[in-house]
Amino acid sequence: MNQLYEYDFGVIEVHDFYLKAVISEGVTIEKEISTLIISIANKHFPKKPFGYITHRIHSYSVNPIVYLEVAEIENLVGFAIVSENPSKLENSNFEKFFIKKSTKAFSNLDKAIQWVKELVEKKIDVT
Known part of the structure; x- marks a missing residue:
């Protein structure tokens, strides 16, 4: 991990090719938090492709x-949703209608990281 940001609304981890967010219980993500x-993301990945993982x-x-x-966000290549709770993964199907990036739900964090890595590598190979 490169950097950790801790806020009342949750924790943001910056890694080499992705951001990972763990949002706190009961929070509503509105424009200010977004x-x-x-x-x-812009600070750490100004022109570099990256993925966003919400755990x-x-x-x-x-x-x-x-x-x-x-x-x-032009250089955002993928949005991964990770949860061990099947109903939360079901909700991700609704979110896919709004997210105009590659989006996939996972029950395992390691698989989400691998998926994001593959998307980033494909983007780098194309450019």
């Missing part, structure tokens, strides 16, 4: 409008 996460350990909600901002 803007902060995007600024972290859903806790229950929280996301304003779907936030995904429109996420779609604007």
